Amino acid sequence: MATSNDTGSGYDARMIPRRNLLLQLASVATLAACGAPTRSKGGPTDDSGALPIEDDTSATTDSATLDTADAPDPEALCGEEQPLPTRCVPTSPDGEGPYFREDAPVRTELNIAGLEGTPLVLAGRVLDARCLPQADLRVYLWSADPMGRYDDQADDPNLYGQTVTDAGGNFCFRTLRPVPYGPPESRLPAHLHLNFFRGATKVFTTQLRFAGDPYLPTAGDTSRNVTPEVLTDGTERIRFDFVLPDPPL
Numbered sequence: 054m055a056t057s058n059d060t061g062s063g064y065d066a067r068m069i070p071r072r073n074l075l076l077q078l079a080s081v082a083t084l085a086a087c088g089a090p091t092r093s094k095g096g097p098t099d100d101s102g103a104l105p106i107e108d109d110t111s112a113t114t115d116s117a118t119l120d121t122a123d124a125p126d127p128e129a130l131c132g133e134e135q136p137l138p139t140r141c142v143p144t145s146p147d148g149e150g151p152y153f154r155e156d157a158p159v160r161t162e163l164n165i166a167g168l169e170g171t172p173l174v175l176a177g178r179v180l181d182a183r184c185l186p187q188a189d190l191r192v193y194l195w196s197a198d199p200m201g202r203y204d205d206q207a208d209d210p211n212l213y214g215q216t217v218t219d220a221g222g223n224f225c226f227r228t229l230r231p232v233p234y235g236p237p238e239s240r241l242p243a244h245l246h247l248n249f250f251r252g253a254t255k256v257f258t259t260q261l262r263f264a265g266d267p268y269l270p271t272a273g274d275t276s277r278n279v280t281p282e283v284l285t286d287g288t289e290r291i292r293f294d295f296v297l298p299d300p301p302l
Contacts, residue, residue: 130288131176131225141184143298145274147260150246152205157193157213163228166211170199170229172288173281175261179222179249179295186222187297191215191250194226201234230281230289233268242268249297257297 164172175194179187195213197203204211218224231243242262249257262269264278281289 130174130227130284130290132290132292134221134223135178135292137180137184137186138294139184141180141182141294141296143182144257144259144294144296145276146258147277149248149258150244150260152203153193153195153246153248154205154210154213155193157195157215158209159216160214161216161224161226163194163212163214163226165209166204168198168211168229172286173228173230174284174288174290175226175228175245176290176292177224177226177295178293179218179224179297181297182299184296186218186220188218188220188222189251190218190222190256192218192224193248193250194228194245196228196231196245197234199229199232201232230263233266240268242266247295249295256300257295259295261291261293 164170177192179190179192181187193213193215195203195210198212204213212228214226214228216224216226228245231245233240233243235241243266244263245261247259247261248255259277262278264275264280266278269278279291279293281291283289
């Protein structure tokens with residue numbers, strides 16, 4: 054599992070146990086076969102602006118054609134739990150970016166609109182600086198879709214969700230791989246946004262980016278640049294340990 058301690062660098066409800074959440078993947082996929090509503094889209098020109106884009110349903114698939122019979126086993130997608138590391142360096146924080154929704158639904162299957170794209174699994178674990186698992190944290194994941202748009206204005210936003218860490222600090226989401234977006238002169242690399250809450254308090258915010266993205270900065274922190282493994286069905290999977298900094302004294 055990738056972790057910030059691999060590089061040694063530092064930088065920038067209610068809830069359900071992990072195994073039950075994994076089962077949600079299969080149940081939500083079955084619900085998707087009954088039809089998903091058309092959703093309004095919003096989209097930025099950069100990570101600080103908010104220029105809305107017109108709704109475009111051309112990228113959605115006919116949900117009636119989704120075949121869940123051959124869907125991969127959710128537990129296999131998330132993978133086996135990994136041994137705890139012996140050394141943990143806090144993960145570098147990053148900006149929240151646009152369009153966070155604290156009211157994002159509790160779910161682990163995020164592509165509820167059935168958009169086409171590369172399936173992506175984020176199998177994460179939350180630890181402290183002593184490498185101890187952090188249970189019962191709320192984890193939010195959201196990202197732009199494969200056309201660079203955020204579905205932040207929808208009542209039930211696509212590619213948005215929240216879950217809770219289990220006793221081992223584990224969580225797992227299934228989403229789509231994002232793409233770079235923005236005007237050519239200031240295009241942003243593809244990235245995933247994450248917020249971590251303990252109770253009602255936000256304790257950490259960061260982003261993951263993809264190694265090899267041509268729009269990555271040419272210098273600076275690389276500890277959150279990930280290389281997904283490709284599973285036999287073409288799904289990409291990221292394993293990552295998020296190490297939270299020690300709370301201030």
